[in-house]
Amino acid sequence: MRQKAGRYWRGLFAVLAAGLLVAGCGSSGKQEAGHSKLRWGFLLPTSWDPVTSRTGADINTISLAYASLTRLDKQGEAQPGLAQQWRFSDDGKTLTFDLRKGLTFSDGTVLDAGAVKAFYDRALTQKDSFIKRDLGGVESVSADGPLAVTFHLREPDYQLPYLLGGRVGAIASPTAAAKDKAKLALWPVGAGPFRIVEFVPESHAYFEKNPSYWDAANIHIDRFELTNSPDPATVIAALLSGSIDVAGRISPRRVEEARGRGLTVAIAPSLNVRDVSINRNRPPFDNPKVVEALRYAFDRGEFVKTVTAGLAKASHQPFPPGNAAFDPDTEKLWRYDPDKARTLLREAGYAPGALSIEIAVNPTMNDGMPELVQAQLARVGVKSKLRIVPPGSSTWQSEVYIAKRPALALDGTIGRESPVQNLLATYGPEGIMNLSGPYATPAFLQALDTVRRTPTNDPAYTARLRAAVRAGVEQSPTNYLYSEPWIVGARAGVKNLSILPSQIRWEGVTVQ
Incomplete structure (x- = not known):
């Protein structure tokens, strides 16, 4: 039997539209009877290959195009996916998944234990693998029969069933990878709800329903067209x-x-x-006084009111209030205090107006957040200018996430399936969102190890997880x-959208 996981998400938000019924406004996406x-x-994703995909939003x-070994529900619990059940050994150092019978990839390759092992052998050894770091505790993967796959771990890691509900568990065809790994980045071959029929980079990807998907009975969309999101200023017009x-x-x-x-x-x-990412490896943030000054410089309540029309919640951490990982004590560490910020800046050698910084801005962030960051910095005597990083699915990734060039960047996390994975992404030495990487304290890394070794149904789990969050912050x-809810719009005929905390899914969705 699979492990009875502790509840990862204990949401305080109410879903205002559990089943999405959209009032009429023109024709729907229906093609023909x-x-x-x-x-x-x-x-569009940073890569269509789960091994080289770079960001959490890519899920x-x-x-x-892909199905994962597990699948999270609306409470963040790991549920069956490609695997119908799983079990840890008594010492927590092996995790065995039992796959469903009769699985195939969209290219006709059988999806069995051997195929899963081949995927993880590639993920663990491929030079440009971006999920290798997430699998750092995995020593090897074995096929112990046609449908039994075992992860052999260096140390117990009870986070794995969550982790494998996302990109890390999305299995690609070993046949396609053997033929041309580079092509997988442009042409996915998985066992998911849809199979690709057309892709134009930076433009669109078109799919058709995959009849061999294990949950195909719940997919009611025959053709799926993915395009880049319109500018927030034109998104309503695009829907209409x-x-x-x-x-x-x-936009809220x-x-x-x-x-x-x-x-x-x-x-x-x-x-x-959403966050203001700061790079301690670049001046002026190599000065601890400047770093500490900015702890007191931002009025989170103003962001919630002005940028999000009151729909968001203030947060000093990469988890929203109501999440099991959200640590209430972390919210008490700093408060908005512009006078203290100015005092710390003077102690750092910067009189009012003497410090000027450049703010790297993702072009998708044009909702007023950048301008409000500028205004609040000005109130504590810091001059700034905005630099829009050129658009494109790889430009921001390369300059900010990989090269870590900016001293300060406006960013945000969409979250990860495992809270430990999320903490590693935001604060870990190789964390894609740790602008100060490879900096990470031993105390933080030790706290993460403690969480991994703790079964999620252990009474001590939540306290240990929150201690790791506090150490990271x-x-x-x-x-x-601030944390922002999903705010999803749709037009006539679209019903029953499935909106999970970590992603939007399409099982059960219909178009009339």
């Missing part, structure tokens, strides 16, 4: 015109406008948290500001 089409405006698009049927994000300040024009907006719990100069 018996054949449905849906157009989704979101983000939304990776999961169109029918160029897209579902928008991955509606435009929710009432969207509803007033006949669209339905679903607001649901998410793991999205204390070690990092980055300032998290």
Whole structure:
């Protein structure tokens, strides 16, 4: 039997639209009788190969073509996916998954224990693997029969069933990888709900329903068209015109406008948290006094009110209030105190107006957050200018996540399936969102190890997880500001959207 996991998400948000019924506003995405089409405006992935995919947001698009070993529910619990059950050994150092019978990839390759082992052998050894770091505790993977796959661990890691519910558990065809690994980045071959039929980089990806998907009975969309999300200023017009049927994000300040024009907006719990990423390896943030000054410089309540129209929640950490990992004590460490910020800056040698910094901004962040960051820095005597990083699915990744060039960047995490994985991404030595990488304190890494070794149903689990969160926040100069729910808009005929904290899924969704 699979491990009875402790509840990862204990949401305080109420899902305002559990089953999405969109009021009429023109024709729907339906193609013809018996054949449905849906157009989704979101983000194209950094890579279509789960091994080289770079960001947490990619799970939304990776999961169109791939299925993972497990699948998280709305409470963040690991449920069966490609694997119908799993079990840890008594010492917690082996984890065995029993796969479903009759699984195949979209290229016809059998998805059995040997195929899963081949995928993880590649993930653990391929030079440009971005999930290798997530599998750091995995010593090897073995096929112990046609349908039994065992992960052999260096130390107990009870986070794995969660971790394998995302990109790390999305299994690609070993046949496709053997033929051309580079092509997988452009042409996914998985066992997910859809199979790709067309892809134009930076533009769109078109799919058709995959009849061999293990949960195909719950997929009611025959053709799925993924395009880049429209600019927030035009997203409502795009929905009304029918160029897209579902928008991955509606600006919080435009929710009432969207509803007033006949669209339905679903607001649901998410793991999205926005932040001011700071690089302690670059001046002026190599000065601890400057880092400490900015701890007191940001009025989170103003961001919630001004940028998110009150829909967000203030947060000093990469988890939203209500999440099991959210640590209430961390919220008491610093408060908004501009006078103290100015005092610390003077102690660092910067009189008011003497310090000037450049802020790297992702072009998708045009909702007023950058300008408010500038305004709040100005109140404590810091001058700044915004630099928009050129658009493109790889530009921000390369300059910020890989090269870590900026001293300060505005960013946000969409969360990860495992809280430990999320902490490693935001604070770990190789963390993609740790702008100060490879900096990470031994105390933080030890706290993470303690969480991994703790079964998620252990009474001590939550306290240990929150201690690790606190250690991460204390070690990092980055300032998290607020958590934002999913705000998803759709047009006529789209029903029953499945919005999970970590991603949007398409099982059960219909288009009329």
